[in-house]
Amino acid sequence: MTMTEQRFDRTESDEVVSAPEAAFGPAVETGAAEQKPTLLDQMGGPMGFVYSTLPVVVFVAANAVLPLPMTISISIAVGLALTVFRLGRGERFASAIGGLVGIGVAVGIVAWTGSAKDFFVLGIWMALAGFVVTFASVLVRRPLTGVVWNLVHGGARAWRDDPVALRAHDIATLAVAAVFGARFVVKEWLYLADSTTWLAVAKIVMGTPLTVLAALVVLWAFRRTTKHVVA
Known part of the structure; x- marks a missing residue:
């Protein structure tokens, strides 16, 4: 083999090796740069x-x-x-x-x-409505979080035929119902007691923190259903 042919072979080999490396390098950098948003971010x-x-x-x-x-x-x-x-x-x-x-x-x-306390009345009745809807969906064996999961996945999944998925959404929907119910009971009690200041405290304390807790349970149910029904 001549010197020219050796240089040609070496150049081709370097190009073959360097192409995957060039593709792999940016992919790694991109993956490191991208951070999945947390639940609180969402x-x-x-x-x-x-x-x-x-x-x-x-x-x-x-x-x-x-x-x-x-x-x-x-x-x-x-x-x-x-x-x-x-x-x-x-x-x-x-x-x-x-x-x-x-x-x-x-x-x-x-x-x-x-009346200043009526600043909170809309949230009180919305909490009651949320409790009625979510709890009723469990009673009729169509937990609301499962219905939402199914819609997200095209609306044609037989998620209710899987006992594990159905149980997970029963738990998740009941968790959401518990948050709505707790908000209604506490705020309605404070409303009847004419305690505007404590109504504000209850709205803040029972707002985002309880929403995050309920969302974590719903996220768990979503992942569990995807694992059993889709995967």
């Missing part, structure tokens, strides 16, 4: 907790020292400021406006009834 992260609690804190604090009409005005101003801030951060329009609509409905009820 729920809005720390800022999501701030968005949900700040209007409540502002309303209760203002109501403690100011007349109700001024409290309503300040709450609306804070809601508008939060909306502008969220839109400025590039959040989705629907998410940012949804928070403002919630504040608007709450203070609208307060303006209509003239």
